[in-house]
Amino acid sequence: MDTHSKxxxxxxxxxxxxGPYAQDDSFGSRSINPMELYHNQVTRAQGSFSIRMFHRSWxxxxxxxxxxAPCTVLDFPRRQDLERELMRNQYDIVxxxxxxxxxxxxxxxxxxxxxxxxxxxxxxxxxxxxIPNLDEMIDxxxxxxxxxxxxxxxxxxxxxxxxxxxxxxxxxxxTRVMGIRVPERKGGTAATVIPSVGCPIGCNFCTTSxxxxxxxxxxxxxxxxxxxxxxxxxxxxxxxxxxxxxxxENFLLYRQRALRLLERMKxxxxxxxxxxxxxxxxxxxxxxxxxxxLGVSWVWLGLESLRSTYSKLQGADTKQLTRDLRENxxxxxxxxxxxxxxxxxQNLPDEIEDAVDHHTDFHQFMLYTPAPGxxxxxxxxxxxxxxxxIDPADVHGQxxxxxxxxxxxxxxxxxxxxxxxxxxxxxxxPSLFRMCDTIFKGWQRYKDYPDQRVxxxxxRQIRKVSSAYNAALWVMEHELKRVNRHVSEQIHSLxxxxxxxxPVVARLAASLLxxxxxxxxxxxxxxxxxxxxxxxxxILERRNWLATF
Numbered sequence: 001m002d003t004h005s006k007x008x009x010x011x012x013x014x015x016x017x018x019g020p021y022a023q024d025d026s027f028g029s030r031s032i033n034p035m036e037l038y039h040n041q042v043t044r045a046q047g048s049f050s051i052r053m054f055h056r057s058w059x060x061x062x063x064x065x066x067x068x069a070p071c072t073v074l075d076f077p078r079r080q081d082l083e084r085e086l087m088r089n090q091y092d093i094v095x096x097x098x099x100x101x102x103x104x105x106x107x108x109x110x111x112x113x114x115x116x117x118x119x120x121x122x123x124x125x126x127x128x129x130x131i132p133n134l135d136e137m138i139d140x141x142x143x144x145x146x147x148x149x150x151x152x153x154x155x156x157x158x159x160x161x162x163x164x165x166x167x168x169x170x171x172x173x174x175t176r177v178m179g180i181r182v183p184e185r186k187g188g189t190a191a192t193v194i195p196s197v198g199c200p201i202g203c204n205f206c207t208t209s210x211x212x213x214x215x216x217x218x219x220x221x222x223x224x225x226x227x228x229x230x231x232x233x234x235x236x237x238x239x240x241x242x243x244x245x246x247x248x249e250n251f252l253l254y255r256q257r258a259l260r261l262l263e264r265m266k267x268x269x270x271x272x273x274x275x276x277x278x279x280x281x282x283x284x285x286x287x288x289x290x291x292x293x294l295g296v297s298w299v300w301l302g303l304e305s306l307r308s309t310y311s312k313l314q315g316a317d318t319k320q321l322t323r324d325l326r327e328n329x330x331x332x333x334x335x336x337x338x339x340x341x342x343x344x345x346q347n348l349p350d351e352i353e354d355a356v357d358h359h360t361d362f363h364q365f366m367l368y369t370p371a372p373g374x375x376x377x378x379x380x381x382x383x384x385x386x387x388x389x390i391d392p393a394d395v396h397g398q399x400x401x402x403x404x405x406x407x408x409x410x411x412x413x414x415x416x417x418x419x420x421x422x423x424x425x426x427x428x429x430p431s432l433f434r435m436c437d438t439i440f441k442g443w444q445r446y447k448d449y450p451d452q453r454v455x456x457x458x459x460r461q462i463r464k465v466s467s468a469y470n471a472a473l474w475v476m477e478h479e480l481k482r483v484n485r486h487v488s489e490q491i492h493s494l495x496x497x498x499x500x501x502x503p504v505v506a507r508l509a510a511s512l513l514x515x516x517x518x519x520x521x522x523x524x525x526x527x528x529x530x531x532x533x534x535x536x537x538x539i540l541e542r543r544n545w546l547a548t549f
Contacts, residue, residue: 004121007157008068010092013120014060015074017098017105018082022533028104028393035076035536041398042333042364042431045421048179048524049430049476053172054536058192058247059126059148060097064543065167066149069156075539082109085540086116094120095152096140098128100207100371101393103137110139125151127211130373131392146212147197147219164221166193166231168238171245173536177432178472178517179524187240190275192247195228195257196220199249201279203304204375205337205368208249214375218249225260232272242460243273243297252278252296255285262294271456273297280316288328293451297442297461298331303358305340305351322358329442329458331435334360338417339368344407352420356427361434365420366397367413368405429487430476436465437494440501466502470495471513475521478514 004010018027022034034040036052043050057075064071074085086094094113098106106128113122125144128134134143144151150160169192175182182188199208202215212218222228232244251274252258265272275298283291283299303318322332336355343351355363370377370386380386385404395402401413408416428434443462446454477491499506 001151001154003157004093004155006092010069010156011090012064012067012069012071012093012095012152012156013074013085013089013091014064014071014095014097015082015085015109016057016060016076017096017102017109018077018079019538020078020533020535021076022535026104027108028102028391030101030393030396030399031533033101033393033396033398034533036534038362041366042362045418045425046430047528048521049177049432051175051177051431052534053175055172056169056192056539057097058169058194060095061167061169061541062164062194063095063149063152064541065165066162067152067156068158068544070544070546071542072545073539073541073543075541076536077538079112081538081540082112083116086113086120091117091120093123093155095123095125095148097126097148098124099126100128100131101396103128103131103134103392106140107138114139123152123155127207127371127373130207130211130371132372166221166235168235169193170239174534176534178475179520179527180517187242189241190243190245190273191235191239191241192245193228193232193235194247195222195251196248200253201250202375203302204379205370207371207374210371210374223257225257225262225264228257228261229264229268233268233270236270236272242271242457243275245275246277249277250279250282251276252282252286258286258294259290262290265295265453266293266451269453271295271453271460273457273461276300280318280321283321283325284316288324291325291330292328292446292449292454295453295457296330297457298333298361299325300333300335301360303334303355303360304337305342319358322360326359326361326438327441327445329438329446329461331361331438332358333362333364334358335364335366336420337368338365338420339401339405339408339413341368341406343368343405345412348408348416352416352423355420356424359428359434361438362431363424363428365417365424367399367401367417369395369397369401370403371395426484426487429480429484429490432469432472433476433487433491433494436469436473436498439465440494440498443501462502466498466506467509468513470498470502470506471509471517473498474510474514475518478518479521 021029023029023031039050039052060073064073096106096109110122113120122140123142124140125148129143129145153160171190171192196218198212198218200216200218202209272295274295277300325332370380380403387402390402401410439461443458446458449455473491473495477488480488
């Protein structure tokens, strides 16, 4: 590959696609597919109780941190923000990161760059590059598939194998629940740490696995627990955090690295909380004591189907595993696929009921979706089952099938998906309630645990449950009493236990803050019913930058 003529002196702009995002438009935005991951895919049927937040575009942040060229990151821009940045600064390279649904925005951004900054080299990366013949759809100079740090380093004439520097990344932005924006402060939310990209398991529908080379292919940024520990210490110092969202498709699969990290945490007295992704079979390699001492407090668990043939679930009693995790204070987010090949209109309701019966803290439901680049897409394309007239903007797993299913119609796929979210909420109640229940169970079990690090972690968590969260529980109990008495009674039972454990703080929070949150929650319901949506803030960050260049 040729390097840029200016090498590391080239000015680089890295940008995500332009907004707004939570509305229907001709560029690919969809109101049903907003930028809020949790509200979009997990808690969307929970009304004002839905947990809403935004997540940064981590890929371009990682690239910016790992090149020596003067570089600007423009995250969540509006069209006018991109126009202004291109007109005010002459860029030699403009990189656009996008997912498949936003290919229309990528096309428009390429057009804008050619017009406003004609000397710029346009580089496009991200999952959008999985689209076949993308080069015929957009006017870009380079289309980069897979991991982008090493590519950009090579293009700038830098060492592609140099150690990876990890930027300080705040995991969530503008968190909101019950109509209240959670105050943002240093250490108030988790930091994101990315040990690797790709997934060695390689489910046939997995876009991440396919994007980074397919089954068994992945790129480890940090091979050892020692490397990862040092990175986390650095982030802890910069962001003052105790909690880390570990963005690794199957973090617990690498047992040696995880246990070495635990050893270093123990030696340094680190009372960290880890939110991780894991397969059921990977979790089973650890004892509950190891998980708790490692600080695992949240785990994403694939629960594709009770009749699933995926190897990561073979021999696993996922319901018992979920119960065990929650009893030990570990929150569980289940993930269930709607519309697998064996699903029919007759058996799918039972499969959804089985998923709901796991009683996870959170539950993601996604349509079985053959996205371009995946093994599943290749298989169904060969069978002539891909629907050719579907706009890429609607291929995101939260709307309707983009293929011909053997027994379930495209319209019925959405009906089943929507019902799954509603049923989970109806049976299990708000995720915020379930989360409080799990934290309280963990506190009861580990408040006197011999390891001080574990006691500290559960003490931090229970402070929220015994104060502001108890006020939220009061509101949920009050509001659901009229429409879902069974769940309301469960919430009441939990609140009684919390107030027995923390009689002064918890009762004061419920009596003083509860009525305020009841008002904000009802106001939020009215706003949402009127069509109100939320958009992420535009963020501009410069590195290695000189005002005059």
